[in-house]
Amino acid sequence: MFGRARRLAAEGVLGLNKRNRDYILRFNPRSRYPLVDDKLLSKQLAIQAGIAVPPLYGVIRTQHDIRLLPDMVRDHPQFVLKPAHGSAGDGIVVIAGRSGARYRTISGVLLDFEQLSHHISNAINGQFSLGGVQDVVIVEYMVQFLPVFESLSYQGVPDVRIIVFRGYPVMAMVRLPTRASGGKANLHQGAVGAGIDLATGVTLDGVLGTEVITHHPDTMNPIAGVQVPQWDTILEIAARCYELSGLGYIGVDIVLDRQYGPLVLELNARPGLAIQVANRQGLLRRLQICEERADFNAHYKERVAFSKREFKHPVKGCCQS
Amino acid sequence: MNNKHIYILAALLTAFSIGLFVYKAKVLGFPVRPQQQTTIWNIEAALRFHPGPAAVKATLRIPSLTPGYSIFDENFISRGFGVTTSSAPAGREAQWSVRQASGPQTMYYRAIVYRDDTRLAQDTTPPFPSPPELDEASQVALEALIAEVRRQSADVASFTVQLLRRINQGDQDPYVRVFLRRSDMPTDSAQLATLFLAGAQIPARVAHGIFLRSAPGPVQPESILEVHDGVQWLYFNPRTLQQGLPPNFLIWWRGDEPIAEVEGGFDLEVTLGVQESLLPAMAVAERRAEASGSHAVDFSLFALPIATQAVYRVLLMVPIGALMIVLLRNFVGVKTFGTFMPVLIALAFRETRLVWGIVLFAVIVSLGLLIRFYLEKLRLLLVPRLTCVLTVVVLLMVAISILSEKLGLQPGLSIALFPMVILAMTIERMSIVWEERGASEAIQEGVGSVLVAAIAYVVMGIAWLEHLVFVFPELLLLVVVATLLAGRYTGYRLLELRRFKGVLPEYTPQ
Numbered sequence: 001m002f003g004r005a006r007r008l009a010a011e012g013v014l015g016l017n018k019r020n021r022d023y024i025l026r027f028n029p030r031s032r033y034p035l036v037d038d039k040l041l042s043k044q045l046a047i048q049a050g051i052a053v054p055p056l057y058g059v060i061r062t063q064h065d066i067r068l069l070p071d072m073v074r075d076h077p078q079f080v081l082k083p084a085h086g087s088a089g090d091g092i093v094v095i096a097g098r099s100g101a102r103y104r105t106i107s108g109v110l111l112d113f114e115q116l117s118h119h120i121s122n123a124i125n126g127q128f129s130l131g132g133v134q135d136v137v138i139v140e141y142m143v144q145f146l147p148v149f150e151s152l153s154y155q156g157v158p159d160v161r162i163i164v165f166r167g168y169p170v171m172a173m174v175r176l177p178t179r180a181s182g183g184k185a186n187l188h189q190g191a192v193g194a195g196i197d198l199a200t201g202v203t204l205d206g207v208l209g210t211e212v213i214t215h216h217p218d219t220m221n222p223i224a225g226v227q228v229p230q231w232d233t234i235l236e237i238a239a240r241c242y243e244l245s246g247l248g249y250i251g252v253d254i255v256l257d258r259q260y261g262p263l264v265l266e267l268n269a270r271p272g273l274a275i276q277v278a279n280r281q282g283l284l285r286r287l288q289i290c291e292e293r294a295d296f297n298a299h300y301k302e303r304v305a306f307s308k309r310e311f312k313h314p315v316k317g318c319c320q321s
Numbered sequence: 322m323n324n325k326h327i328y329i330l331a332a333l334l335t336a337f338s339i340g341l342f343v344y345k346a347k348v349l350g351f352p353v354r355p356q357q358q359t360t361i362w363n364i365e366a367a368l369r370f371h372p373g374p375a376a377v378k379a380t381l382r383i384p385s386l387t388p389g390y391s392i393f394d395e396n397f398i399s400r401g402f403g404v405t406t407s408s409a410p411a412g413r414e415a416q417w418s419v420r421q422a423s424g425p426q427t428m429y430y431r432a433i434v435y436r437d438d439t440r441l442a443q444d445t446t447p448p449f450p451s452p453p454e455l456d457e458a459s460q461v462a463l464e465a466l467i468a469e470v471r472r473q474s475a476d477v478a479s480f481t482v483q484l485l486r487r488i489n490q491g492d493q494d495p496y497v498r499v500f501l502r503r504s505d506m507p508t509d510s511a512q513l514a515t516l517f518l519a520g521a522q523i524p525a526r527v528a529h530g531i532f533l534r535s536a537p538g539p540v541q542p543e544s545i546l547e548v549h550d551g552v553q554w555l556y557f558n559p560r561t562l563q564q565g566l567p568p569n570f571l572i573w574w575r576g577d578e579p580i581a582e583v584e585g586g587f588d589l590e591v592t593l594g595v596q597e598s599l600l601p602a603m604a605v606a607e608r609r610a611e612a613s614g615s616h617a618v619d620f621s622l623f624a625l626p627i628a629t630q631a632v633y634r635v636l637l638m639v640p641i642g643a644l645m646i647v648l649l650r651n652f653v654g655v656k657t658f659g660t661f662m663p664v665l666i667a668l669a670f671r672e673t674r675l676v677w678g679i680v681l682f683a684v685i686v687s688l689g690l691l692i693r694f695y696l697e698k699l700r701l702l703l704v705p706r707l708t709c710v711l712t713v714v715v716l717l718m719v720a721i722s723i724l725s726e727k728l729g730l731q732p733g734l735s736i737a738l739f740p741m742v743i744l745a746m747t748i749e750r751m752s753i754v755w756e757e758r759g760a761s762e763a764i765q766e767g768v769g770s771v772l773v774a775a776i777a778y779v780v781m782g783i784a785w786l787e788h789l790v791f792v793f794p795e796l797l798l799l800v801v802v803a804t805l806l807a808g809r810y811t812g813y814r815l816l817e818l819r820r821f822k823g824v825l826p827e828y829t830p831q
Contacts, residue, residue, distance in 0.1 A: 007825055
């Protein structure tokens with residue numbers, strides 16, 4: 001038991017306790033949390049900063065507003081409903097089309113307007129928000145993802161998660177939906193996470209639950225060796241989210257849209273640690289390299305260059321605890 | 322806030338907590354174990370006499386200054402007599418009186434004494450005694466005796482021993498013989514010694530008392546000679562010449578008078594009895610703290626009404642249960658519904674006992690979940706839906722209670738103690754997790770919650786722990802210290818060792 005703990009420490013694996021105390025409590029000021037916890041607010045900030053996000057169709061703020069939904073999406077057969085305070089992808093409904101008067105979700109379930117409005121009213125009443133507070137529902141563009149991951153996902157939108165430490169991208173993975181995850185790119189719900197070499201943007205092996213896997217469980221295609229397009233742009237967007245949020249330890253979720261290119265989906269102030277298993281690398285080692293050598297006032301282009309240089313897979317070196 | 326700050330704070334809290342604990346346990350004798358008992362002695366004096374035709378007044382000397390022992394409780398029993406106690410030169414006296422009595426009379430004095438080493442003979446220094454008034458022959462004998470004894474001794478103690486030795490020789494000693502022949506002189510060697518010591522200007526008195534034995538039964542009072550050497554009282558056994566107060570000797574009264582007298586009655590007979598027994602240590606400690614002027618008991622939980630004490634007995638265990646949650650969540654990594662929900666469930670388990678508690682919890686939550694899934698179809702708004710689930714939970718509890726009563730299953734009744742709001746929230750949270758993340762995640766968290774509740778219940782059920790935090794609430798500061806230190810723990814959680822195993826280089830992918 002202690003032997004494994006020592007070996008994990010030698011690999012620089014970051015545990016939840018250490019992440020919470022040494023990184024989140026130290027670098028994420030409480031006052032900045034609303035910026036990322038409220039997806040509507042972070043979307044607006046991103047637009048101001050000139051960072052691309054999925055276009056907003058409308059916001060449903062009250063029970064009364066639900067009736068406006070058909071008008072909002074009249075010209076958009078596909079759209080996404082997202083509670084502004086939802087955590088870990090809870091409460092997100094992706095509508096991929098219509099079938100008569102009914103809405104068809106990405107997983108093929110048909111919902112009539114009443115079912116959809118019940119879901120929205122639950123979301124407004126805070127069913128999906130932390131602490132059950134009143135919420136608003138964002139209606140936005142459904143991302144048309146680039147076919148690059150088509151062989152590696154079962155429905156849904158695969159997204160790229162990048163951990164950004166004080167402006168420096170330190171680790172990345174792509175989250176691939178599976179049949180089990182219901183088309184959602186969330187590792188909790190059964191999606192596959194595949195590590196990405198930060199220097200090149202090429203995928204590594206994947207993780208499903210706690211197991212390392214080499215092939216996608218539904219499509220059976222090998223996970224490793226896929227080049228993520230526009231990798232430099234993705235890294236630059238991620239790095240700029242630091243200035244945008246003011247948070248020193250964040251997870252940036254980016255999707256690749258056919259039409260708009262890389263789009264920031266959301267920011268996460270408490271990003272999960274499964275990314276380490278996906279990369280088969282500890283985060284702590286990279287965080288310590290940043291703390292030792294990085295200039296935290298550098299321009300984002302320099303920061304990306306530093307990350308690409310230092311974090312070429314596999315990153316070696318000893319870790320002090 | 323650096324680590325040093327936390328460590329200093331933790332050290333200060335620990336020192337304060339342990340210090341107060343040791344003071345209360347060692348000095349005040351607060352019991353460290355539950356049901357700890359202290360040896361006590363029930364002492365009893367029975368007065369029997371036949372009353373005369375007129376008013377009767379019986380006097381009994383009762384213990385007051387008892388070095389090494391304290392009186393826990395005392396009472397006076399008689400039939401139809403009025404009783405008063407008063408201070409007298411010999412100590413305390415109890416006086417029974419009645420205007421008229423017929424037939425043989427018996428009255429009792431009963432007291433409970435316990436060992437109390439803090440109790441010393443805190444007497445004022447007595448004045449020098451006046452020399453005894455004697456006729457010339459006796460005076461000469463006394464002076465010669467004193468001169469001779471003084472020559473053979475170095476201090477008050479050796480003087481007394483020497484003197485007692487000569488008194489015990491009786492007729493063989495030429496000087497003592499003079500006194501023994503006289504009828505107005507006391508025959509008791511201790512009393513005779515006080516007379517001689519008065520001649521030598523040494524304050525002395527006779528103390529009478531009993532030996533506290535473990536075997537019950539009547540005891541004979543014995544005398545002991547107390548001599549003041551100018552600083553403190555010294556004790557001498559007049560027969561064995563042993564110096565010092567025997568540890569099991571309880572001084573009952575002092576002076577030359579008998580233990581009891583009766584006016585207006587005859588055939589007085591006094592019997593003393595002693596019986597050893599045990600008393601809860603806490604009761605004795607309370608009395609001792611009171612006697613020593615400490616406010617530890619006034620400001621302890623024992624000062625509260627009994628019903629409130631019972632509530633605090635439970636409440637003080639909640640931090641212990643919460644500490645278990647800290648350990649299981651931050652050190653093991655168990656997932657639960659809600660942070661402190663398992664503690665509240667564990668509190669309910671106290672009444673239902675573990676197995677029944679888990680069964681009842683499972684029954685309510687699964688029935689609640691079924692109904693919650695049905696409600697989901699009805700599409701209700703959140704707050705009305707929660708209220709509905711809560712109402713259903715209450716109804717389920719009622720139904721289970723009534724059903725188990727009809728079936729004669731006693732534990733079913735205690736379901737009423739489950740925290741229903743917590744249950745309703747658990748059902749709601751579980752159904753959401755069920756829908757959002759699948760049944761396995763929901764069941765996993767549900768089982769985790771029950772597991773943590775069961776562990777918290779077992780720990781909170783340790784009687785010794787419950788006793789400790791109730792008698793020594795300052796020990797909860799140690800829980801604060803533990804949380805301070807746990808809050809700075811940055812190592813892995815036990816379950817993370819498995820979770821991150823894929824990072825290890827020796828791990829082979831499937």
